Amino acid sequence: MKLLKDILYRVSLEAVVGNTAVTVNEIHFDSRKVSFNDVFVAIKGTLSDGHRFIEKAIEQGALAVICEEMPKNTVNGITYVQVKDSQQALAYMAANFYDDPSKNLKLVGVTGTNGKTTVASLLYQLFTKAGFKVGLLSTVQIRVGEETFKATHTTPDSVTINSYLKKMNEAGVEYCFMEVSSHGIAQHRTTGLHFAGGIFTNLTHEHLDYHNTFAEYRDVKKAFFDQLPASAFALTNADDKNGKVMLQNTKAKKYTYALKSVADYKAQILENDFGGLLLKVNDHEVWTKLIGNFNAYNVLAIFAASELLGLQTVESLRHISELEAVSGRFQYYISEGKITAIVDYAHTPDALQNVLETINSIRTKNEELITVVGCGGDRDRTKRPKMGHIASALSTKVIFTSDNPRTEDPDKIIEEIEEGVEPQNFKKIMSVTNRRQAIKAACQMAEKKDIILIAGKGHETYQEINGERKDFDDLKIVTEFLKELNK
Ligand SMILES: CC(=O)N[C@H]1[C@@H](OP(=O)(O)OP(=O)(O)OC[C@H]2O[C@@H](n3ccc(=O)[nH]c3=O)[C@H](O)[C@@H]2O)O[C@H](CO)[C@@H](O)[C@@H]1O[C@H](C)C(=O)N[C@@H](C)C(=O)N[C@H](CCC(=O)O)C(=O)O
Numbered sequence: 001m002k003l004l005k006d007i008l009y010r011v012s013l014e015a016v017v018g019n020t021a022v023t024v025n026e027i028h029f030d031s032r033k034v035s036f037n038d039v040f041v042a043i044k045g046t047l048s049d050g051h052r053f054i055e056k057a058i059e060q061g062a063l064a065v066i067c068e069e070m071p072k073n074t075v076n077g078i079t080y081v082q083v084k085d086s087q088q089a090l091a092y093m094a095a096n097f098y099d100d101p102s103k104n105l106k107l108v109g110v111t112g113t114n115g116k117t118t119v120a121s122l123l124y125q126l127f128t129k130a131g132f133k134v135g136l137l138s139t140v141q142i143r144v145g146e147e148t149f150k151a152t153h154t155t156p157d158s159v160t161i162n163s164y165l166k167k168m169n170e171a172g173v174e175y176c177f178m179e180v181s182s183h184g185i186a187q188h189r190t191t192g193l194h195f196a197g198g199i200f201t202n203l204t205h206e207h208l209d210y211h212n213t214f215a216e217y218r219d220v221k222k223a224f225f226d227q228l229p230a231s232a233f234a235l236t237n238a239d240d241k242n243g244k245v246m247l248q249n250t251k252a253k254k255y256t257y258a259l260k261s262v263a264d265y266k267a268q269i270l271e272n273d274f275g276g277l278l279l280k281v282n283d284h285e286v287w288t289k290l291i292g293n294f295n296a297y298n299v300l301a302i303f304a305a306s307e308l309l310g311l312q313t314v315e316s317l318r319h320i321s322e323l324e325a326v327s328g329r330f331q332y333y334i335s336e337g338k339i340t341a342i343v344d345y346a347h348t349p350d351a352l353q354n355v356l357e358t359i360n361s362i363r364t365k366n367e368e369l370i371t372v373v374g375c376g377g378d379r380d381r382t383k384r385p386k387m388g389h390i391a392s393a394l395s396t397k398v399i400f401t402s403d404n405p406r407t408e409d410p411d412k413i414i415e416e417i418e419e420g421v422e423p424q425n426f427k428k429i430m431s432v433t434n435r436r437q438a439i440k441a442a443c444q445m446a447e448k449k450d451i452i453l454i455a456g457k458g459h460e461t462y463q464e465i466n467g468e469r470k471d472f473d474d475l476k477i478v479t480e481f482l483k484e485l486n487k
Pocket residue numbers: 029030031032042043044045046047048049050051053152153154155156157181182183184187
């Protein structure tokens with residue numbers, strides 16, 4: 001419980017009606033969750049407008065309302081605070097409500113199109129191995145030390161973030177690594193947090209449904225670095241065309257990492273196969289179980305970040321060689337009959353291309369590469385033909401199927417994917433709408449030493465069709481079929 005006026009610290013107020021010296025219980029931005037003595041923050045969203053639910057929130061017991069537009073009729077005894085931006089206000093209020101928890105630990109944000117979960121999770125593992133109590137906010141899971149919580153978003157809303165950071169404070173967590181998504185930045189979910197560092201992975205095609213243009217998407221990511229304080233570090237991938245742009249206006253101390261360009265942290269790939277990667281990192285050789293060229297970037301980023309956070313080089317390298325792959329990122333199962341099934345969260349054109357190129361660089365010519373892939377519904381449609389093109393050009397056989405269709409017609413999504421397939425690749429493709437059946441078909445086609453890639457859903461343990469989530473686990477399903485078929 002806190003005084004409303006204390007929670008409003010750092011929020012720029014446009015108008016106030018009523019008393020701000022009232023004690024509030026909790027902060028909510030969803031009227032359905034409001035109860036007695038809470039404060040309701042009305043947000044203009046993408047689907048509806050929270051201002052429509054102000055009366056409802058008051059009926060449920062809200063004693064204060066934060067809004068961008070004052071309602072025509074105000075209720076006596078209720079406090080109304082008008083602000084310019086409700087999402088921004090919510091973020092500051094959440095931080096104040098939980099006693100500014102990001103100040104009490106070293107918070108590092110990871111942003112970019114691909115690699116956020118991998119980098120954040122590996123840093124969590126690395127710092128845990130180094131003996132620290134660590135927190136993690138990621139797509140796959142939330143962690144407070146050893147305790148695990150379910151994640152609903154890549155970057156949760158600001159109230160959720162601050163509530164977990166508070167838990168981390170209480171548990172004595174010293175470092176927290178979090179993914180910072182473009183939706184998160186655009187919706188002020190990370191506003192008001194005190195970052196000790198920011199890491200940029202890469203920028204390619206994704207979420208252009210939400211951000212309209214690539215430039216807008218890039219600028220949203222850049223805003224994260226623009227807001228870092230001078231005390232923080234800003235670490236960027238110098239091989240990415242937008243790597244330097246990201247740090248153009250940051251006040252933070254700038255550092256670069258790269259495989260190809262001149263950089264503060266350099267790596268070279270010495271060996272790359274299904275066993276892992278042998279890297280030369282700033283003149284030290286290090287072996288890692290992680291597979292694929294793109295993971296060389298991830299490993300280099302975590303090495304650089306660990307140095308910038310004060311770990312000793314030798315210690316970091318020792319721990320790096322013990323790190324385990326992140327769930328759903330190039331996870332694989334080799335059957336009795338020597339068929340390799342790989343499950344990977346590649347759900348963007350760039351990620352799919354990287355994974356397929358990695359497999360092709362390791363695969364020998366007479367082994368088939370059978371790819372099972374789809375695209376999510378209610379998400380960026382323009383990536384569909386691109387992924388269709390990439391999958392069919394870089395695999396020997398492709399089964400297009402459903403990802404999470406959400407509210408869309410799965411067959412229409414598949415048609416849009418197929419539009420990207422070039423005529424010379426038509427003979428490689430087929431479509432099986434039901435994902436389970438598609439995986440089964442791939443298992444039936446595969447023979448000894450062939451490789452099956454199941455892309456797009458990685459760690460997800462559900463499939464969402466028409467708003468309903470049913471249990472679904474790519475790795476479990478492919479493993480079961482291969483066993484059942486005695487392959
Ligand atoms: C498109 C999008 O990002 N939407 C997020 C947004 O909701 P919204 O703006 O659409 O909300 P809305 O439904 O329009 O409602 C507006 C307001 O009215 C309120 N409301 C609504 C109904 C009601 O009865 N009463 C009420 O008060 C809502 O609580 C909300 O505050 O704000 C919500 C609270 O933070 C998020 O949960 C929600 O995420 C949705 C579920 C989602 O699917 N988001 C995905 C796209 C996302 O955020 N993904 C990124 C990862 C992207 C990546 O791959 O990098 C992530 O960080 O997870």
